[in-house]
Amino acid sequence: MIRRLTIRRLAVMLTALATTVLTAAGSTAAAPAPTAQNPPLVRTESGWIRGETTAEGRQFLGIPYAQPPVGDLRWRAPRPVEPWSGVRTASDFGNRCVQTASWDPGYENPSHTEDCLDLNVYVPEGSVGSVGSAQRPVMVWLHGGGLTAGAGEDIVPDTFARQTGAVVVTVNYRLGAMGFLATSGLDREARDRVSGNFGMLDQQAALRWVRANIARFGGDPGRVTIAGESAGGRSVCTQMASPTSRGLFHAGIVQSGAYADCAARTHKEAVAQGADFMEKLGCASVACVRGKPAKEVLAAQADFDWGPVVGGDFLPVQPFEAYANGAAARVPVLNGANQDEGRMFAFAQFDNNGTPLTAEQYPQVVRAVFGAEQGERVLRRYPLSDHASPTLAYAAAYGDYLFACPALRLDDVLAARGPVYAYEFADRTSPPFASLRNLGTDFDFGATHVNEVQYLFKHFGLKSPLNAEQRVLSRQMIQYWGSFIRNGVPRADGQPTMPDGQERVLSLRTASHGGNNQSTTVHREHQCDLWDRDRP
Numbered sequence: 168m169i170r171r172l173t174i175r176r177l178a179v180m181l182t183a184l185a186t187t188v189l190t191a192a193g194s195t196a197a198a199p200a201p202t203a204q205n206p207p208l209v210r211t212e213s214g215w216i217r218g219e220t221t222a223e224g225r226q227f228l229g230i231p232y233a234q235p236p237v238g239d240l241r242w243r244a245p246r247p248v249e250p251w252s253g254v255r256t257a258s259d260f261g262n263r264c265v266q267t268a269s270w271d272p273g274y275e276n277p278s279h280t281e282d283c284l285d286l287n288v289y290v291p292e293g294s295v296g297s298v299g300s301a302q303r304p305v306m307v308w309l310h311g312g313g314l315t316a317g318a319g320e321d322i323v324p325d326t327f328a329r330q331t332g333a334v335v336v337t338v339n340y341r342l343g344a345m346g347f348l349a350t351s352g353l354d355r356e357a358r359d360r361v362s363g364n365f366g367m368l369d370q371q372a373a374l375r376w377v378r379a380n381i382a383r384f385g386g387d388p389g390r391v392t393i394a395g396e397s398a399g400g401r402s403v404c405t406q407m408a409s410p411t412s413r414g415l416f417h418a419g420i421v422q423s424g425a426y427a428d429c430a431a432r433t434h435k436e437a438v439a440q441g442a443d444f445m446e447k448l449g450c451a452s453v454a455c456v457r458g459k460p461a462k463e464v465l466a467a468q469a470d471f472d473w474g475p476v477v478g479g480d481f482l483p484v485q486p487f488e489a490y491a492n493g494a495a496a497r498v499p500v501l502n503g504a505n506q507d508e509g510r511m512f513a514f515a516q517f518d519n520n521g522t523p524l525t526a527e528q529y530p531q532v533v534r535a536v537f538g539a540e541q542g543e544r545v546l547r548r549y550p551l552s553d554h555a556s557p558t559l560a561y562a563a564a565y566g567d568y569l570f571a572c573p574a575l576r577l578d579d580v581l582a583a584r585g586p587v588y589a590y591e592f593a594d595r596t597s598p599p600f601a602s603l604r605n606l607g608t609d610f611d612f613g614a615t616h617v618n619e620v621q622y623l624f625k626h627f628g629l630k631s632p633l634n635a636e637q638r639v640l641s642r643q644m645i646q647y648w649g650s651f652i653r654n655g656v657p658r659a660d661g662q663p664t665m666p667d668g669q670e671r672v673l674s675l676r677t678a679s680h681g682g683n684n685q686s687t688t689v690h691r692e693h694q695c696d697l698w699d700r701d702r703p
Contacts (some may be wrong), residue, residue: 184566206258207290211380214251218288219258223325227384229261232376233259233369235282236341241457242353242365245284245372246493247268248264261285263318264342265461271602272627274316281345281463286373287319289328289335291382302387304652307377307416308337308368311397311617314474315343322624330642331649334386336377340369344444344468345461349437349476352453361479367409368481372401375416392418392652396620400424404577405431405475408486408495418655420648421502423616425573429486431475490580499655500581501648501665503672504574507613509566511603513558514610532561537568541700546570548694559611564678564694570616587655588665589672590647591689592619594640596677598632619675623648636677643683644675657681 207225218227233245264283269275286656291303308324310317319337326388328335340346354363378388395403395415400421406412407419410568432440448467450456456464460507477485489495515643516659517524529551534542545564554560570590583585595613596606600621603612612618621631622641646659648696657665662683665673672689690696 363476
């Protein structure tokens with residue numbers, strides 16, 4: 168009961184947040200290295216592209232990795248991109264996949280464009296056009312946004328690429344109904360007989376593009392790390408469990424992505440939801456849905472749960488089951504969550520609407536969310552006397568339930584099949600990320616959901632207002648992540664090692680708040696004995 172509540176509730180919360188509050192296999196052989204040019208030229212398998220040289224290195228934006236999924240290609244597995252003649256300019260981001268407007272910077276207008284299966288490549292200076300240079304490790308970033316919003320351009324990792332020496336690829340993939348519709352009609356068309364995983368298949372198509380082309384940018388197709396935050400981290404969690412992704416990556420980074428234990432929708436649930444969605448759209452057939460304008464599809468998808476579907480070739484069993492039975496990819500994993508994950512969600516539900524949670528409402532809300540019996544236990548473990556406000560008390564419980572303890576459970580199940588390195592981002596002094604800063608609120612977000620992203624990359628292409636201590640922590644985090652991408656083991660100069668096991672977690676903090684240290688109390692701090700009750 169609790170697990171089903173988690174999946175449904177989180178889907179609704181992430182979707183609401185993203186939309187209202189924040190919102191083919193080929194040869195791996197490299198083409199002959201081109202001579203150094205400005206702007207840089209690279210010949211991919213599909214044709215020549217011209218990128219740009221920046222102060223940080225070189226970048227190639229808006230490269231198509233699959234055919235536009237329009238018309239008859241809607242709700243089908245992605246097809247390899249068709250070759251082009253001449254030189255294609257790669258200096259602007261491609262279209263964002265179909266999604267609503269949000270409060271994220273740059274997302275003030277909705278996107279109704281389905282021609283969106285593009286990726287972006289960021290190359291440190293010296294990789295493209297350096298004859299005889301060693302191939303660099305590669306990180307492929309899968310964006311967050313509840314699987315209903317966002318795009319590869321949400322991070323600009325050019326400085327990260329320079330500082331780590333890695334080639335970084337960011338990816339667009341189909342979202343919402345466009346990416347995750349499941350119906351019996353689509354099942355009959357699909358080779359694996361299970362629909363609803365089109366966005367996940369897009370991610371795999373992008374990884375195949377990387378395998379075939381990244382050596383031409385100076386990257387090593389044999390050292391590819393997939394990484395993501397929130398829904399992007401959940402995507403990594405899912406791809407690690409997918410048999411059809413084998414050999415496409417060699418390590419994984421899961422940032423706040425273990426929510427709901429990475430569980431996918433059951434086929435029965437997904438098809439039933441698909442039928443309700445089609446009825447809402449006024450369609451009785453797949454042909455009818457394929458003929459609907461994207462704007463109507465987008466309007467009809469609200470209030471539904473969109474995400475991967477278990478069953479079939481892509482995902483035969485739930486991710487945690489695949490990890491436990493040895494069926495998942497045996498690759499090194501860097502996994503973690505943030506100390507105050509739930510604060511952003513609690514703010515979105517209460518304070519942002521001008522209705523902060525009151526002491527009188529607190530017990531009612533807790534019982535409504537967690538059930539009467541579990542709710543009483545939650546009220547005993549999270550008394551109002553321990554928190555600055557009822558909203559923050561609820562945020563602590565909600566964040567522990569949805570993010571902190573699932574991340575620790577993921578550490579446990581992964582530790583039996585390969586190295587897993589555990590962290591917790593715990594800088595409670597961190598500035599709210601840009602979407603929250605723009606709200607002009609003095610709400611105490613602490614180390615909330617998404618806040619660590621700005622310590623690694625230019626979030627939304629913006630420079631975050633980090634103070635001197637936070638900039639030091641940022642450099643240390645980039646070293647940990649970069650070391651993991653290069654060697655499979657996260658290390659930072661003069662800092663504690665990131666633990667590999669089930670008992671310890673590396674707590675990431677600024678120096679004046681204790682600095683980075685290995686903690687053995689994170690399970691207890693997040694009340695995980697309560698939240699792990701009745702878990703398999």
